[in-house]
Amino acid sequence: MIAEFGLAALWLAAALAALQMVAGFLSVRAGEETELAGLIRPAAVVQGVLVSLAFAMLIWLFAVTDLSVKLVAANSHSMKPLVFKIAGAWGNHEGSMLLWVTVMALAGALIALVERRLPERTMQATLAAQGVVSLGFYAFLLFSSNPFERLPTPAAEGMGLNPLLQDLGLAFHPPTLYLGYVGLSVAFSFAVGALLTRQVTPEFSRAMRPWVLGAWIFLTIGITAGSYWAYYELGWGGWWFWDPVENASLMPWLAATALLHSASVLASRDALRVWTIMLGVVAFSMSMVGTFLVRSGILTSVHAFAVDPERGSFILALLAIYIGGALLLFALRASTINEGERFAVASREGALVFNNVMLSAILAIVLLGTLYPLVTEAFDVRVSVGPPYFNPVGAIFTVPMLVVMAIGPLLRWRQDRLDRIRNETALVAALVLAVIVLVSLIAQVSILPLLGLALGIGVGVGSLLPLWGRKLTRVPLATWGMVVAHFGIAVALIGMASESAFSKERLAAVEVGQSTTVGPWTVTLVGVEPVAGPNWTAIEGRMAASYAGGEPTVVDPQARSFWAPPQQTTESALVTRWNGQLYAVIGDRAPDGRWQLRLWWKPFVPLIWLGGLLVALGGMLALIGRVMADLKRREVVHRMASRRAEQEQLA
């Protein structure tokens, strides 16, 4: 009954999306207040409620393990801990697509409820565009990925959830990324609405900006968390693999970063109109490409839940319709957008344009590297593309971008002279050179990590300079956001460079009682014991790790075996110090009875994720600053309106 209720709610929501689309386009076409126009906002709001209900139903089905539902039987198990039963609701293809439309419908409901800044006609076009996008995803869900499908006879027991996914990270990782993807779909709808009604104005940019910022924050958190998950769960000691699935989240992030900066220029200076619209289309395209790569089964990874060519074609068709349609609209309308305000090369806008172009170039490089294996496969040549491609080629554009990023925020809007900021520039340049010289004197470091360290420190100091000589309590929240986010990039960069420059690795077979060393650490294998969890058994290596002869810390990495489904995972153990992390993994037992240990000492590696979190925090500060400013503006408008009404009454 619950499943049927959920399905009915989904169908109703799809019908409302169709209504929203038709009513929206008709009203935009009529160009005047029609009766239909009154339906658009309520349709979006009710849709949000209905889809949330459907999603709640699915969670309920998973929580009670209703094995008559195909999806539950295929992905859950009655013996699983409750939290993983619930998280399992979106740990599969159908459930994750339902989560996607839930987030999308809620976003649509939210704009319908609160966004009043734009001309009503632009809002109608925006919501109509949102209706088109949602309708495609409803169709996908209802026709090829129905999460509420029943089994003819209920299964006796569920098949379980991939143990790699039985981790608290799963509860947060997909929703976070989806919030990011969907936020970009809202930005896309705004861009289409603005194009359709020829309203590419600073107001449009201000209305769109919180959505881009929000999407960007979630993508940042999602990427950071995904990277940390891969680091500790996969047991290979790496934190970024240039895996297509990782790239699928990096590409929208790059596009959103560019969009964020160009939307800022449009909002404060009324320049870069066409470019901002273009980036809005590109950013959403990258979300769709990401969804296509991950969900179509074209890639094999822990994310590709099921291989089903029909679904792949469906998403590809959606991708073609949305992106093709948007680009066509763009081509037809771009020439009617007037050129915005002009600016000099040496200005804040100039620096932002430079970084935008560099980000787009990096995006192109990642996209080509990700798609290349898929293209060659069509010609029956199987290749894989990895760090030897991405690192150096990406660096060609990342390095100049970082250089400009260090000093760009110091430039004034519209027109400035580089010699005005020569002291700051000299300071940053001196620091970068000093780090390069010092590090290459004391250690053998290859070129990319060396540049990374130097630029990390340069950007770190440069990012704080905009605060120099200002009264800190008077600095607007949005400026704090920029400073913190840029500083976070620097921190992450130092972590990445340090990890690749100074990591030490030790692989050894060790008897119980013996020791081995890695970097400044001495690790003694104290014992190996079997342990059991709710749905797994494991061997656990007990090790005493001491840093530079100090008090030992006990760490216990495990090699776990799950039985439903049968699979093994490596649970690494970490010791975090202020200056780095010890990473320990236990492997198989050699035939002579010794145990395989793999140890890494990774100096300053936690800075990578700390930096990522700082970037997200910066985004949050900026978002709060913008939203508060908007609320204040609304209050002023409201107060002025009521005062005017009072005066009129008096008169």
Added chain:
Amino acid sequence: MSAMKAKHQRLVLVVLALVAIVGAGLLATYALRNQASYFYLPEQMLADPPAVGQAVRLGGMVEPGSLKTDADGVTLRFNVTGNEDSRVPVRFSGIAPDLFVEGSGVVAEGRLEADGTFVADNLLAKHDENYVPKELEGMSQQQAARMAEDTTVGLE
């Protein structure tokens, strides 16, 4: 100069952006042709071996009975088989991935040595019951059947 520039600023921006992005595209295409690592099945590697030291991937099944551990306890040696009689010896130092056992599918990343041994830096085994390395599609019937058996463990 500045008057001309102001007049055509939008055009200049568009051209610059196009140059940068097309440049990135060309650079990427050039680098991809040199840096992509190609995938080999054992029979392909025997018939037409890659240059010694070139980064490639080798995919196949771990031949049952061939898995040995060296005296240091961390070096594994095994054969990867493709169709029946083709096998490539592989050496790997490290902790084998989850679910790496004899008879399972594997993709080894590494390079061929002069003596014909494939030295793997990394082994990719299947992560879970739904995961079959893409590269292993199109293997022989017998192996496909074995793979199918593998992938349906736990299903009645």
